[in-house]
Structures are given as structure tokens and as C-alpha cells.
Amino acid sequence: MTDIVTPPAAAAAPTTGIATDTSRLKSAANLKAAGQKFEAVFDGMMLKAMRQTKLADPLFDSKAIDTFTEMQDARLAQSMAEHAPIGIGKAMTEFLKKSAGQ
Secondary structure (H helix, E strand, O other), rough: OOOOOOOOOOHHHHOOOOOOOHHHHHHHHHHHHHHHHHHHHHHHHHHHHHOOOOOOOOOOOOHHHHHHHHHHHHHHHHHHHOOOOOHHHHHHHHHHHHHHHO
């Protein structure tokens, strides 16, 4: 007869990949940085969607131009988030502040 070995209970618990440590939310600087990064990601997605709506055929089309445009859009999105935010990052920061207090 063979013995059945059961794994420890901690190893059997499924992991979701989502951190449960919310101590980072207590720092205003961390919340502001998270809001700015979220704003930059949102702005980048918006710029990418705008670029995909091609109204005419480009005069010069190449992978190098596409790569440069993506890099330029990423920097523009970061600059927009820092200097002229549209407010979605601030709304997310306020939401996180409220949820951290509960």
C-alpha cells in the first residue's frame, strides 16, 4: 500500500497575482505618482487609437516611421499627464484615497 502525501495548505491556496498589501496607498506621493502613470497610460491609448484612424494614405510609410511615432506618442502621453492632465488620473487617485480609508 502506498502512502498519499498531501501538500501543505498554503501551497494549495490559489494565487491571483493581485497584491493585498495596501500600505502603499497611505502615502500621498505614491498615490499622485500612480495617478500620473495611469493618466499617461490612458493618454497613450487615446493617442494610439487616434493614430489608427487613418483618413488618407501616408506619403512615406515604413516600420521605422511607425516605431518613431510610437516612441513620440509615448513621450507625448507622459508629458500630457504631467503638464496638462485630463483628470482621469486625479479621479483614480481620489478613488484610491477613499478605498484606503475604509
